[in-house]
Amino acid sequence: MDLSFSAEDLAFRGEVQAFITDNLPAEIRRRVQKGEHLSKEDQVAWQLILNQRGWAAPGWPKKYGGTGWTVTQRYIFDEETAGVCPPLTPFGLSMVGPVIYTFGNPEQKAHYLPRILKAQDWWCQGYSEPGSGSDLASLKTKAVADGDHYIVDGHKIWTTQAHEADMIFCLVRTDASVKQQEGISFLLIDMKTPGITVRPIITIDEGHSINEVFLDNVRVPKKNLIGQEGKGWTYAKFLLGHERTGIAQVAHSKKRLARLKAIARAELVEGGPLIADTTFRDKLAQVEIELMALEYTNLRILSESAKGKPPGPEASILKIRGSEIGQRLTEMAVESLGYYAAPYEGGRDGSNQPIGPDYAAGLMPAFLYGRAFTIYGGSNEIQRNVIAKMVLGL
Amino acid sequence: MDFSLSDEQRQLQDSVGRFVRDRYPFEQWRKITDTPEGFAGENWRQMAELGWLGVSLPEEAGGLGGSPVDTMVILEGLGRGLVAEPYLSTVVLGGGFLVLGGTPEMRERELPKLAAGDLKLAFAHAETQSRFSLEDVVTSAKAAGGGYVLNGRKIVVYDAPAADKLIVSARTGGAGREREGISLFLIDRDAPGVHLRAYRTLDRRRAADVTLEKVAVDAGALIGVRDQALPLIEQVVDHAIAALAAESVGAMQLLTETTTEYLKTRKQFGQPIGNFQALQHRMVDILIATEQARSMSYMVTMKLDRPARERSRAAAAAKVQIGQSGRFVGQQAIQLHGGMGMSDELNVGHFAKRLMMIDMLYGNADHHRQRFIALE
Numbered sequence: 181m182d183l184s185f186s187a188e189d190l191a192f193r194g195e196v197q198a199f200i201t202d203n204l205p206a207e208i209r210r211r212v213q214k215g216e217h218l219s220k221e222d223q224v225a226w227q228l229i230l231n232q233r234g235w236a237a238p239g240w241p242k243k244y245g246g247t248g249w250t251v252t253q254r255y256i257f258d259e260e261t262a263g264v265c266p267p268l269t270p271f272g273l274s275m276v277g278p279v280i281y282t283f284g285n286p287e288q289k290a291h292y293l294p295r296i297l298k299a300q301d302w303w304c305q306g307y308s309e310p311g312s313g314s315d316l317a318s319l320k321t322k323a324v325a326d327g328d329h330y331i332v333d334g335h336k337i338w339t340t341q342a343h344e345a346d347m348i349f350c351l352v353r354t355d356a357s358v359k360q361q362e363g364i365s366f367l368l369i370d371m372k373t374p375g376i377t378v379r380p381i382i383t384i385d386e387g388h389s390i391n392e393v394f395l396d397n398v399r400v401p402k403k404n405l406i407g408q409e410g411k412g413w414t415y416a417k418f419l420l421g422h423e424r425t426g427i428a429q430v431a432h433s434k435k436r437l438a439r440l441k442a443i444a445r446a447e448l449v450e451g452g453p454l455i456a457d458t459t460f461r462d463k464l465a466q467v468e469i470e471l472m473a474l475e476y477t478n479l480r481i482l483s484e485s486a487k488g489k490p491p492g493p494e495a496s497i498l499k500i501r502g503s504e505i506g507q508r509l510t511e512m513a514v515e516s517l518g519y520y521a522a523p524y525e526g527g528r529d530g531s532n533q534p535i536g537p538d539y540a541a542g543l544m545p546a547f548l549y550g551r552a553f554t555i556y557g558g559s560n561e562i563q564r565n566v567i568a569k570m571v572l573g574l
Numbered sequence: 575m576d577f578s579l580s581d582e583q584r585q586l587q588d589s590v591g592r593f594v595r596d597r598y599p600f601e602q603w604r605k606i607t608d609t610p611e612g613f614a615g616e617n618w619r620q621m622a623e624l625g626w627l628g629v630s631l632p633e634e635a636g637g638l639g640g641s642p643v644d645t646m647v648i649l650e651g652l653g654r655g656l657v658a659e660p661y662l663s664t665v666v667l668g669g670g671f672l673v674l675g676g677t678p679e680m681r682e683r684e685l686p687k688l689a690a691g692d693l694k695l696a697f698a699h700a701e702t703q704s705r706f707s708l709e710d711v712v713t714s715a716k717a718a719g720g721g722y723v724l725n726g727r728k729i730v731v732y733d734a735p736a737a738d739k740l741i742v743s744a745r746t747g748g749a750g751r752e753r754e755g756i757s758l759f760l761i762d763r764d765a766p767g768v769h770l771r772a773y774r775t776l777d778r779r780r781a782a783d784v785t786l787e788k789v790a791v792d793a794g795a796l797i798g799v800r801d802q803a804l805p806l807i808e809q810v811v812d813h814a815i816a817a818l819a820a821e822s823v824g825a826m827q828l829l830t831e832t833t834t835e836y837l838k839t840r841k842q843f844g845q846p847i848g849n850f851q852a853l854q855h856r857m858v859d860i861l862i863a864t865e866q867a868r869s870m871s872y873m874v875t876m877k878l879d880r881p882a883r884e885r886s887r888a889a890a891a892a893k894v895q896i897g898q899s900g901r902f903v904g905q906q907a908i909q910l911h912g913g914m915g916m917s918d919e920l921n922v923g924h925f926a927k928r929l930m931m932i933d934m935l936y937g938n939a940d941h942h943r944q945r946f947i948a949l950e
């Protein structure tokens with residue numbers, strides 16, 4: 181057992197820091213630090229800068245244009261970039277990309293992977309449906325073969341970034357006669373195909389990031405099928421299990437914690453700084469300790485997987501604790517504002533000047549949107565069911 | 575010992591229930607809170623006609639001479655509809671200050687107008703440095719020419735944009751957080767030197783930061799005893815806390831019912847999600863949180879006329895409970911609705927936001943836990 185980083189890892193950290201200092205545009209850096217909304221353009225700009233250096237896809241193998249980094253290097257990269265650089269949007273780089281290079285055919289790899297790296301295709305994830313959320317396998321969107329096409333009909337919902345996406349990866353039902361899980365296929369669909377309608381859903385933070393996607397008689401070439409018909413559920417589960425380094429959101433929570441401390445030094449209570457208030461200090465220490473426990477749980481799981489042990493259902497622990505701590509931190513941030521938590525002119529775009537102190541910008545939207553941390557990506561109730569069943573055998 | 579309502583109070587309860595059903599279906603609430611004023615003048619007039627604006631005022635002032643329980647019944651009913659009219663600011667806070675501290679002349683002039691719906695008030699007290707400490711006042715009132723001149727800045731004054739008059743705290747003596755030296759003034763909202771920066775709040779109400787720049791008032795504007803306003807402020811704020819407690823109970827009750835109904839109708843894995851024991855237990859915890867809040871709402875309401883220390887300790891305890899219950903109920907109602915709970919189109923998130931603001935207003939649970947300890 182050893183907690184220290186190797187000399188190479190430390191050198192790598194220096195390399196990442198230097199790269200950020202030299203290459204992150206000042207305006208984007210400012211927006212990230214202020215917690216303002218980042219546009220697709222900001223995200224694309226940063227991804228292209230990273231891609232120049234070969235760093236756009238930390239999780240991909242080298243031969244597909246990834247970094248080939250060790251888990252420790254990826255961890256360091258996350259730590260250095262979180263809260264400083266725009267987050268990389270996951271749908272292409274962390275979700276469909278790995279599915280394509282693992283299960284796609286050579287033509288699909290050659291076509292889609294470079295386009296993902298260069299942000300030429302912006303992806304969204306079409307899994308959930310109105311009747312199929314936690315019970316995803318019951319999904320009804322159907323794809324019927326018609327010559328060398330599928331005709332797709334259905335209704336997807338809660339689809340993040342569908343309104344900005346070029347492509348959607350969908351779970352569709354190709355066979356209704358077999359066991360639910362065995363009749364599902366994984367299809368790549370161009371968002372410009374006739375028959376696709378996107379309707380915005382405004383969330384409780386008054387922002388627009390999610391949508392409904394209606395598919396009405398949409399013709400999709402059969403060459404857009406990933407792997408085999410009827411194996412979509414396997415690919416979907418692979419995808420969910422794939423992205424484990426980021427799931428705990430440790431680096432992000434550390435940045436939130438640092439920001440919270442800075443606010444608590446500026447806010448006053450009973451004539452002194454909030455950070456010196458015993459009640460607040462206790463709560464702050466509590467969440468910091470919980471975050472530390474999560475960090476070391478994360479590191480334990482990462483170092484196992486570095487030795488080749490595939491991530492198991494215990495990774496659900498990371499999702500549960502990561503989301504809960506994230507919510508706690510965003511809640512404490514708005515609490516720390518006192519009365520200035522109240523003014524809310526809406527929108528996540530942060531374009532409104534905050535009514536209260538500058539550091540109030542974006543905190544309430546982050547709290548409100550953060551209520552979804554425990555809902556999406558498999559709700560925390562579902563994650564607990566997974567642990568009960570798969571780890572404890574209950 | 576008796577926790578039941580009188581016949582008149584039950585009638586009042588029915589009448590508030592009808593008002594909310596008729597005038598505050600959720601889509602109507604959205605329309606009302608989207609208007610520039612953020613509430614409906616017509617509803618305000620209706621409240622006046624029903625006698626609700628004068629419920630706590632003495633009969634000689636055009637009121638009904640009712641008890642705190644009447645106010646509780648009204649607020650609990652309004653909480654179910656997220657009713658946006660400035661009842662708390664005008665009736666509970668404004669009316670409270672005028673009844674308990676107004677000069678005879680002021681009461682005679684203002685209270686009948688208040689009861690008739692012709693006077694809206696807002697309480698301008700919190701400042702940037704004060705957080706939730708009621709005694710932390712920097713705004714100054716200097717004696718000048720038989721009257722006073724006020725200078726300072728008040729923040730997040732709920733309902734100020736629609737108010738005809740503001741009740742403003744200011745220092746006529748002392749400094750910092752001294753208990754002595756605070757006075758209260760009734761001033762016209764559009765008096766020279768009063769500047770508002772108005773905005774919408776998280777719960778879609780209207781509020782403003784109020785700057786006072788050499789605002790001159792005459793001696794008759796003083797509410798209560800000069801330099802000795804703090805006990806009055808504490809008393810009236812305790813009344814406001816009781817009212818917020820009642821409102822929060824109405825909101826929590828609505829969320830409890832709505833969420834229970836959702837668990838019965840939403841199906842996943844071929845069955846209502848209410849079949850899953852994890853959710854049953856959560857739903858029970860929501861119910862318990864609501865009932866604990868209700869008990870504290872009743873308790874504080876009935877202790878409002880007790881000696882200051884006992885009253886304040888009750889208010890502090892109640893505020894801790896409703897703050898915690900409200901946050902829990904609001905957040906879990908969202909969680910149990912899944913993606914739907916995140917949608918702005920559904921009422922659930924809006925109730926959760928109001929409950930969050932109720933926790934914050936006049937001091938959050940952390941603040942009142944400390945106050946409770948200090949009053950031991």
Ligand SMILES: Cc1cc2nc3c(=O)[nH]c(=O)nc-3n(C[C@H](O)[C@H](O)[C@H](O)COP(=O)(O)OP(=O)(O)OC[C@H]3O[C@@H](n4cnc5c(N)ncnc54)[C@H](O)[C@@H]3O)c2cc1C
Nearest residue numbers: 305307308313314338340552556559561850909910912913
């Ligand atoms: C902001 C946001 C972004 C999203 N982005 C996407 C996206 O890009 N693509 C996409 O496909 N989907 C997306 N989703 C959808 C998300 O994955 C679903 O909301 C989630 O799976 C829950 O499904 P549901 O909303 O239908 O809730 P339900 O499944 O109806 O769940 C309602 C409640 O019941 C609980 N529950 C359900 N079953 C059980 C059980 N067996 N035991 C105990 N409790 C249970 C849930 O935990 C939840 O609390 C997003 C959701 C949100 C809120």
